[in-house]
Amino acid sequence: MCNMATNRQERVSRLKRMIILIILVMILLPTFLCVYLVIKMNRLEQEIQKIYQTKIEVIESKKKIVSREPERKSEKVESVKFETVPVKEEPKLALKAEEETDDRKKVYLTFDDGPSCYTEEILDILDQYGVKATFFVVGKEERNIRPLYAEIAARGHTLGMHSYSHRYSEIYESVESFEEDLHKISDLIYEETGESPLYYRFPGGSSNQVSRLDMQEYITCLEKEKITYFDWNVEASDAGGSILSAKQILDNVKKDSNRYDTSIVLLHDTGQKRTTVEALPEIIEYYQDLGVALTSIDQNTELIQHR
Ligand SMILES: [Zn+2]
The missing domain is CATH 1.20.5 (Single alpha-helices involved in coiled-coils or other helix-helix interfaces)
Structure with missing residues (x-):
């Protein structure tokens, strides 16, 4: 047992x-x-x-x-890197280091998502420093915003497209919906300024992870329409959910500025955030102190594309 x-x-x-x-x-x-x-x-x-x-x-x-002649606007745009040639600019009012300007270095300030209630203020600051920039605009219906498309162009800046709706799910749903949106923003800019826009910035950039289709499909679309797209290589990171201080925006811009001969700086012109406007004078002064030319995107601008 x-x-x-x-x-x-x-x-x-x-x-x-x-x-x-x-x-x-x-x-x-x-x-x-x-x-x-x-x-x-x-x-x-x-x-x-x-x-x-x-x-x-x-x-x-x-x-x-790659050294080649700048291409005519009507020529088919392929993944060609244009030679950077010095652009003749308006006399600068406050270019402190004019004599030391480094011709190799080009900086392009670009503002996405506008026009907004801050566009006028941005334009005034740019004028004050004698700087030209590029605005990748979206479609706005508000009556007080509408005249700003023409004003941006009239004050010598480049108007590019950033889609009409800025709704990723619609734009990237299919090639047809992308084209429809593209024509809508292109027509709006033509109506307001009398000129057809030549440049495009993809919402989320050409490297976005939102599109279900291969982004190449949309790139081909733009090529067919002889429209050049630009991404960016310097980020202010002023578009997220949180509002960054002007100092943080300036620091973000400074972080990558010295890495490239051509810097395309991504900023935002949205009604929700004013800190980008507050940071702008210091961003411009920072570059001007380095003796770098701040110009708007044109057909001679070196292509900065994520893909
Ligand atoms: Zn955007």
């Missing part, structure tokens, strides 16, 4: 050990898997970042080896 009881106890305790072991394995295995996947994901993110960086650097280095 005693032996049987001992055997039973042993069996029970063996069973207990096995159950504990199985539970431990069930807890530990997913934990290890999670840790492994997080590490793997981080590595992949770093690699994507590296590839993205290399792509921009390749575009930069191509500029140095």
Whole structure:
């Protein structure tokens, strides 16, 4: 009897050990898997970042080896890197380092998502510093906003398109809906200014992860219409959900400014945030102190494209 009881106890305790072991394995295995996947994901993110960086650097280095005549506006735009030629500008009112201007360095301030209630203020600041910029505008219906399209152009800045609706789900739904939206914003700009826009900035950039279709489909669309698209290589990061201070915006711009001969700076002209306007004088002064020309995008501008 005693032996049987001992055997039973042993069996029970063996069973207990096995159950504990199985539970431990069930807890530990997913934990290890999670840790492994997080590490793997981080590595992949770093690699994507590296590839993205290399792509921009390749575009930069191509500029140095490709030397060709600027193309006519009507010519088909392929993935050609234009030679950067010094652009004749209006006399600058406050260019502190005029004599030290570095001709190799070009900086293009670009404002997306406008016009807005701050556009007038932005235009005044640009005038004050004798700077030309580029506005990638969207379709606005408000009566007080409508005249701003013409005003941007009249004050010597480049008007580019940034879609009519700015609704990613509609624009990137199909090639047809992209084209429809493109014609809508192009027609609006033509109606307001008498000139057809030649430049486009994709909402989210050409490297956006929103579009279900390959972005090349939309790029081909633009090529057919002889429209050139521009992305950016310097980011103010002034478009997210949170409102950055003017100082943070300036610091973001400064971070990447010295890396490229051609910098296309992404800023935003939206009614929700005023800090971009507040940061603008210091951004301009920062570049002018470096002796860098601030101009608007034209057909001689080196292409900065994410893809
Ligand atoms: Zn936008």
